[in-house]
Amino acid sequence: MKKEIDINCDLGEGMPFDQKIMPYLGSCNIACGGHAGDDASMKRTIGLAKKHQVKIGAHPSYPDKDNFGRISLDLGIEILKESLKSQIEKIKSMAIQTKVDLHHIKFHGALYLDSLINQELALELAFFIKHHYPNQTLYAPFGSCMANAATRTSIPLCHEVFADRRYASGTQLLPRKDPRAILTDIKDIDEQVSLLLEKSSVETTNGGLCKVKADTICIHGDHPRAVEIAKLVATKLAETPNPPS
Known part of the structure; x- marks a missing residue:
């Protein structure tokens, strides 16, 4: 049986490509006011996703539109969770109004990166999701x-890999302040996606290979x-007969 890997994308952030990208996606992550997005953009993006049957x-994110959520903030965990709940409830409420389900949660920017390396923060976020959103996938x-942390708290988990970002390790992306962080050459992106699909691996900036699991490609x-x-990613997924687990 062929393993199903989808493409996901961060949308509703005020960029001009959302409508053209959506047909290629299996799932999308909609900005809900922390780093970008407002009621109008959320409603518009949900409607577009519904039209194309995209989850x-x-x-x-950290509540910081000035820095697009890409700077770590020391808010205190309770203030952070209050902000996250407010953001998620906005998009969940709009999804319900549009008669679609909220499928998953994906943290953005600095909060995403912090959660990958800080076990205490990760557990706090996992318990938060478990308590408020037990049916949503992380x-x-x-x-x-x-x-x-998701596994420890029995949260549904979708393993994510990246087509357009360089890896510092199997679990860490190169920080955006590093000029090498974003893959801009289509050939490099092609090679990274091929390695992911054919060998379940990513190449790190020191030249090493790290094994990963891929359920969705961002x-x-x-x-x-x-x-x-x-x-490109959609084509490669169609051409790969049975991506490794």
Whole structure:
């Protein structure tokens, strides 16, 4: 039986490509006011996802639109959870109004990266999801602190890999402040996706190979070649007869 791997993308962030990307996706992560997004963008993106039968996810972040959620904030865990709940409830409420289900949660930006390496934070976030959103799937990389916390708390988990970001390790992306963090050459993206699909591995910046698990491949909606990348990944998924587990 062929393993089903979908493409997911961060959308509703004010970028111009959402409508062109959506047909290639299996799931999308919708900005819900923390780093980007407002009621109008959430409603529009949900409607577009419904039209193309794309699963809808919440994409909450540190509440910091000025920095697009890409700087770690020390808010205190209770204030952070209050903000996350407010963000997720917005998108969940709009999904219900549109008669679609909220399928998953994927943290954004600095919060996502922090949760991969900070086990205490990851557990707090996992318990938060378990308590408020036990039926939603969490997107996180295999072997990360967040994935381990999800397993420990019995949260449904979808292992995520990236088409357009360089890896520092099997569980960590290179920080965006590093000029090598974003893959811009389509040939490099092609090679990374091929390695993911054919060998369940990623190459790190030190030249090593790390084993990963892939249930979904992320592309970023703010990448200037996002539509081209979506087409490439969709083609490679169709051409790979049985991606390894």
